[in-house]
Amino acid sequence: MYVCLCNGTRDRELREAANNGIRCARKAYASLGTRPRCGRCLDLAQEILDEAHEIANDADATCAA
Ligand code: FES
Numbered sequence: 876m877y878v879c880l881c882n883g884t885r886d887r888e889l890r891e892a893a894n895n896g897i898r899c900a901r902k903a904y905a906s907l908g909t910r911p912r913c914g915r916c917l918d919l920a921q922e923i924l925d926e927a928h929e930i931a932n933d934a935d936a937t938c939a940a
Contacts (some may be wrong), residue, residue: 878923879916882909886923894925900924 884907892903900920904910911917923926 878920879904879909879911880902882907883921884909884916884920889920889923890927893924894931898924898928 878886881914882904884904889900894918895906895924897903897906900917901911903920903924906922922928
């Protein structure tokens with residue numbers, strides 16, 4: 876799904892950025908070689924990053940148990 880229409884950024888790309896340790900939407904965009912334009916996508920982009928990190932942390936907790 877497209878998250879950012881201005882840059883054509885997809886949720887999959889943001890999850891990959893999260894997997895590379897990026898936690899901030901603006902830094903994720905920078906890692907993709909873009910930057911926010913209108914900014915309407917930033918809240919959703921941040922939610923996707925946060926969710927990806929929560930899932931990774933849950934997976935780590937499961938592996939540690
Ligand atoms: S929709 Fe992402 S900057 Fe406009």
